[in-house]
Amino acid sequence: MTPRQMGEVFEFLLKHREASSNPIYRSRFPTDKNSISEQQVVQILESSFASDQYRFFEDFLAGQGFVLKYYDSTQIGARGEGLHFVLARAADACRAPLYANKYWFDNAFNYGQKKETKDKKIVWGIQLWLIMQYLLYTRHSRTAFQISLFGQTTISEAEFVVHTVDYIEKLRKKGRPEGDNGVVWDILTKADRKEVEGRIHKFLDLMCTAKMLMPIKGETSAVYRQTLLAAVEMSLTAQSSIDCLVPPKSIEEKMPVVTDVLNGYVALEEGENVSD
Amino acid sequence: MRPEIELISAVSRLIDAHDTKRKLGAPLFQVSAPNIDLENASNHLEISLCILDVLNELDEGSSDLLHPKVEISFQVKKKFPKADDIDIDYCLRLLSQARDIHYFPEDADKPTTTRATQLIERPRGDYEQYRLTEASRILFKVNSLKREWLYEDLDTEKIIRALEKSQFESVGPLCAERQRNMDALSKLLTKIEEHTVSFSDVFTTKNEFDSIKTTTAASLEITKKAAGMLRSDPATESRIKEWCDERGINANEFRSQLLQDCMKINRAIDGISRRIDRFVKSLKSMLGKAVAVRNFMSIAEELATRPRDLEIIESYLHKMIPIVIEDNFFAPSDFIESVDLCDYQPKALPDYACTDMSRYVEEEKVYMTSFLARNRKWIVDRLKKGPITFQQILETGEFEIQSGENLSHFFGVYAIIDDFGETVRIAVGITGNKTKYRDDSLEITGDNPVLFLIDEVNT
Numbered sequence: 253m254t255p256r257q258m259g260e261v262f263e264f265l266l267k268h269r270e271a272s273s274n275p276i277y278r279s280r281f282p283t284d285k286n287s288i289s290e291q292q293v294v295q296i297l298e299s300s301f302a303s304d305q306y307r308f309f310e311d312f313l314a315g316q317g318f319v320l321k322y323y324d325s326t327q328i329g330a331r332g333e334g335l336h337f338v339l340a341r342a343a344d345a346c347r348a349p350l351y352a353n354k355y356w357f358d359n360a361f362n363y364g365q366k367k368e369t370k371d372k373k374i375v376w377g378i379q380l381w382l383i384m385q386y387l388l389y390t391r392h393s394r395t396a397f398q399i400s401l402f403g404q405t406t407i408s409e410a411e412f413v414v415h416t417v418d419y420i421e422k423l424r425k426k427g428r429p430e431g432d433n434g435v436v437w438d439i440l441t442k443a444d445r446k447e448v449e450g451r452i453h454k455f456l457d458l459m460c461t462a463k464m465l466m467p468i469k470g471e472t473s474a475v476y477r478q479t480l481l482a483a484v485e486m487s488l489t490a491q492s493s494i495d496c497l498v499p500p501k502s503i504e505e506k507m508p509v510v511t512d513v514l515n516g517y518v519a520l521e522e523g524e525n526v527s528d
Numbered sequence: 529m530r531p532e533i534e535l536i537s538a539v540s541r542l543i544d545a546h547d548t549k550r551k552l553g554a555p556l557f558q559v560s561a562p563n564i565d566l567e568n569a570s571n572h573l574e575i576s577l578c579i580l581d582v583l584n585e586l587d588e589g590s591s592d593l594l595h596p597k598v599e600i601s602f603q604v605k606k607k608f609p610k611a612d613d614i615d616i617d618y619c620l621r622l623l624s625q626a627r628d629i630h631y632f633p634e635d636a637d638k639p640t641t642t643r644a645t646q647l648i649e650r651p652r653g654d655y656e657q658y659r660l661t662e663a664s665r666i667l668f669k670v671n672s673l674k675r676e677w678l679y680e681d682l683d684t685e686k687i688i689r690a691l692e693k694s695q696f697e698s699v700g701p702l703c704a705e706r707q708r709n710m711d712a713l714s715k716l717l718t719k720i721e722e723h724t725v726s727f728s729d730v731f732t733t734k735n736e737f738d739s740i741k742t743t744t745a746a747s748l749e750i751t752k753k754a755a756g757m758l759r760s761d762p763a764t765e766s767r768i769k770e771w772c773d774e775r776g777i778n779a780n781e782f783r784s785q786l787l788q789d790c791m792k793i794n795r796a797i798d799g800i801s802r803r804i805d806r807f808v809k810s811l812k813s814m815l816g817k818a819v820a821v822r823n824f825m826s827i828a829e830e831l832a833t834r835p836r837d838l839e840i841i842e843s844y845l846h847k848m849i850p851i852v853i854e855d856n857f858f859a860p861s862d863f864i865e866s867v868d869l870c871d872y873q874p875k876a877l878p879d880y881a882c883t884d885m886s887r888y889v890e891e892e893k894v895y896m897t898s899f900l901a902r903n904r905k906w907i908v909d910r911l912k913k914g915p916i917t918f919q920q921i922l923e924t925g926e927f928e929i930q931s932g933e934n935l936s937h938f939f940g941v942y943a944i945i946d947d948f949g950e951t952v953r954i955a956v957g958i959t960g961n962k963t964k965y966r967d968d969s970l971e972i973t974g975d976n977p978v979l980f981l982i983d984e985v986n987t
Contacts, residue, residue, distance in 0.1 A: 326711060327718055374841055377849065397722040
């Protein structure tokens with residue numbers, strides 16, 4: 253892999269985040285005249301496996317906050333031959349400033365044309381993200397490490413709305429937590445169904461922009477499939493032990509609660525069954 | 529789980545289907561299976577398996593040996609102390625009873641019955657002695673073969689033997705069988721990698737897995753040899769020709785098909801071998817426990833109802849939400865002095881012609897750094913308003929060019945990234961776009977990088 257090829261491969265991966273010799277659940281990415289093709293990207297990467305240049309490229313990506321993962325088709329639940337590269341966000345690494353999340357805060361978490369407060373953006377951002385993960389993982393009894401189920405895992409806008417509305421109703425019935433603890437509750441329970449629908453519609457659009465979901469063609473209602481990139485990033489998030497999101501109820505509980513909370517998994521004890 | 533239990537589990541639903549109490553045509557409400565007492569079922573199954581194990585061990589490789597009940601009972605109790613004589617006696621009688629299995633023979637439309645399924649037999653006579661039957665020997669055979677059959681590939685040599693013995697019709701099915709083995713192994717590795725089963729649930733020892741690795745490597749060599757025989761071995765070619773002539777088949781096409789089959793399985797084995805190598809490297813993380821599903825909905829609820837600083841939630845939001853890259857550019861600072869650059873070209877040459885510019889990089893870097901230093905105030909002020917492409921800089925014409933320089937010196941400079949003052953750095957990123965610029969004496973084509981500020985100003 254020459255330096256020039258590194259640049260070209262990176263440019264392609266930055267744009268599409270995936271490159272595959274035999275794409276699954278999608279057609280090949282179109283080639284534009286200034287870029288190399290998807291097949292060329294795979295060929296360049298495959299031919300330089302285990303070389304110094306490949307390691308150099310990985311180091312370069314690490315500096316940008318990325319990690320390059322690769323899978324055989326069979327490894328990710330597909331039949332036949334194929335090699336799949338994914339440019340994923342490195343969970344614990346510092347991200348290059350130019351990939352900051354300004355975009356999300358400028359666009360994704362803004363509802364309608366209104367100027368949102370930062371608190372609202374944060375609360376809706378995290379809540380919709382978690383509900384989406386519930387629909388993609390928990391509902392299918394899927395652990396965060398099960399990348400191979402990415403293509404079979406779908407989410408519809410309608411069910412996303414129903415789950416969110418039901419969830420907010422449940423919070424209302426539960427009642428407002430006392431004092432400052434009710435900040436999140438206040439923001440969520442003020443939303444009516446129309447607002448929830450609007451936010452989810454925008455959220456799903458942006459998930460597609462971020463290559464986390466792809467719309468399934470031919471469906472009458474809006475249905476989306478999880479992308480390989482999304483599944484890989486989720487498994488990395490799980491590995492990196494993002495914890496502490498849920499506060500401990502008391503000091504005694506602190507140690508068990510802080511681990512594994514957002515990892516998407518809990519380690520089983522001896523004799524415990526996966527299906528328990 | 530022990531292999532014999534896995535085997536029993538594998539066929540248990542078939543037995544339920546066979547023993548179902550459901551009447552034909554009756555609606556399906558629930559699966560018909562006998563009510564089972566957990567303790568009782570476990571005891572009887574364990575004692576029965578122990579009896580078979582004991583008889584097998586007492587045989588010591590011989591067959592048709594009879595073993596007295598007393599000795600069997602003694603050995604079973606050693607293996608399973610909870611067993612008592614009455615239960616052992618019951619299980620011995622149970623295992624020695626023939627069991628009717630009703631089935632449809634191939635190409636028959638009437639069911640038939642087999643009674644040859646008792647697992648141990650007691651010859652007629654006064655002595656209470658038992659021995660294993662063929663049925664139980666099959667059970668042991670399948671049991672011992674199970675891992676090899678599922679996860680190893682001991683029979684790849686059959687492909688070579690089929691080629692040598694002119695059994696060419698077998699090559700395709702043998703390759704397909706190997707492919708299924710590779711798929712099974714692959715699925716197993718995926719399960720371990722995805723933590724839905726733990727490594728130790730599948731492989732008792734790492735040596736057991738290492739033997740699979742060795743076998744797979746050997747299989748790869750064998751399939752390579754088979755492909756070599758089909759490609760260039762005159763004897764094989766001659767046998768194929770003879771075989772095809774007898775059947776009126778085009779020998780070249782047939783040989784080509786066989787070669788394709790072999791190459792396909794060769795690639796599959798090669799793929800799995802490489803995967804095993806990677807798997808072994810990350811084996812340490814695979815040795816952990818299987819993991820369970822996490823309920824994201826309850827996490828959302830926890831966040832909504834329990835105290836948590838919004839700043840902390842924001843920091844996690846930043847970590848979790850995906851990256852969206854609006855502009856297709858990047859800062860290849862690590863490629864300095866090694867990237868080959870698209871250079872300006874005289875008008876006569878095609879646009880965007882590229883050449884290896886590595887030898888010019890140092891010179892270009894000097895020009896660019898000098899240019900940036902000279903025009904520092906102007907350029908920083910401009911970049912504070914937002915990123916600017918190189919073409920836009922050139923078009924403003926507000927910068928200072930010294931004698932001996934022309935605009936071409938500033939093309940192909942996207943590898944420059946340098947400290948610029950104490951608090952500001954200028955990064956130059958590839959955009960993937962090209963630019964054309966006409967000067968008095970030159971028409972320049974090249975990359976159109978974007979310049980932007982990083983650190984304090986832009987972040």
